[in-house]
Amino acid sequence: MMFNRRYLGKGKADGGPCFEEEEYVDAIFTILAHIYSFCISDYLPFLRGLDLEGHGKVREEATKVLEKYHDPIIEDRIQQWRDGRKHEPQDLLDFLVSLTDENGNIPLLSTDEIKAQINEIMIATLDNPSTALEWALAEMLNKPEMLQKAVDELDDVVGKDREAFRLHPIAPFNVPHMSLTDTTVADYFIPKGSHVILSRVGLGRNPKVWDEPCKFKPERHLQDCNKGEEVVLDEPELRFLSFSRGRRGCPGVVLGSSMTTMLFARLLQGFDWSILANQGTIDLCQGKKDSFLAKPLLAVAKPRFPLHVYSVSR
Numbered sequence: 001m002m003f004n005r006r007y008l009g010k011g012k013a014d015g016g017p018c019f020e021e022e023e024y025v026d027a028i029f030t031i032l033a034h035i036y037s038f039c040i041s042d043y044l045p046f047l048r049g050l051d052l053e054g055h056g057k058v059r060e061e062a063t064k065v066l067e068k069y070h071d072p073i074i075e076d077r078i079q080q081w082r083d084g085r086k087h088e089p090q091d092l093l094d095f096l097v098s099l100t101d102e103n104g105n106i107p108l109l110s111t112d113e114i115k116a117q118i119n120e121i122m123i124a125t126l127d128n129p130s131t132a133l134e135w136a137l138a139e140m141l142n143k144p145e146m147l148q149k150a151v152d153e154l155d156d157v158v159g160k161d162r163e164a165f166r167l168h169p170i171a172p173f174n175v176p177h178m179s180l181t182d183t184t185v186a187d188y189f190i191p192k193g194s195h196v197i198l199s200r201v202g203l204g205r206n207p208k209v210w211d212e213p214c215k216f217k218p219e220r221h222l223q224d225c226n227k228g229e230e231v232v233l234d235e236p237e238l239r240f241l242s243f244s245r246g247r248r249g250c251p252g253v254v255l256g257s258s259m260t261t262m263l264f265a266r267l268l269q270g271f272d273w274s275i276l277a278n279q280g281t282i283d284l285c286q287g288k289k290d291s292f293l294a295k296p297l298l299a300v301a302k303p304r305f306p307l308h309v310y311s312v313s314r
């Protein structure tokens, strides 16, 4: 969607990712892992230059990997628009390059601003859909009757995604925020300058709000909507945290919801899923360092359609 191409590298002949994709995705997850790292200079800013925990260096190295792949594509694309070889936007990068100011003059964004926006969007987009889906499929593989029902009823699938966000958020907390003014939320007084860290687990598994909070019960979300109405992944009431709210809330609610549900629905529709013969049930333990499955999901996917339906285009 961003660069109008399937792979950053050449891709493997069988259609799978190759070294370039793995290096790239690893770099994004390294950056994401550092969003929550404790950093003394967040509290004592005069220490910032010392990078005492070494996080700055790790983040810089990971950002260099992203830039190694992004920058040549971005620079080439900007040149194509300048030379008049491109007129119509075909992907998100084209939209950013062709944005105009109120007088219709392009470019609105400088090359550095476009590069920064692309880094931001790539970092913000990757982990949520993939993690929600991995957890939802893992939970459902242990309940084959539910898996079957979902294959039959794709609307229901949306409820599964939503339940994965409630029960298995990608991280225990929302992205840290800082209060700009004194404020009061319910019974809490939050002084200006406080670091506000919202617990996703505390919200999503709150027994005052959720009946049997630790159970995977996607049908509970169907009660939230009228029959026939779309089940949405957003949770404006913040009874659990999917896209968050307010000024810094996620700008990708519609795109993120479509990506997650389409990805999940296509995986369920395209394959018969089962547990490996020697495995018994899927181990639903959470990792010690993060909220991902401790053991990445390993399952058997048997195509449900003729093989040509699955052919990969580059």
Ligand code: HEM
Pocket: 120, 121, 124, 125, 128, 129, 174, 175, 241, 242, 243, 244, 245, 247, 248, 249, 250, 251, 252, 253, 255, 256, 257, 259, 260
């Ligand atoms: C299921 C998919 C997604 C989920 C659950 C999700 C969730 C979130 C959450 C919880 C935040 C932090 C909000 C806060 O700080 O309070 C966020 C931020 C953000 N998301 Fe998403 N997101 C998803 C997909 C996307 C997509 C597809 C895009 C790209 C178009 C995107 C772009 C962003 C950006 C740019 C931010 C940072 C906003 C800011 O700090 O001002 N997200 N997202």
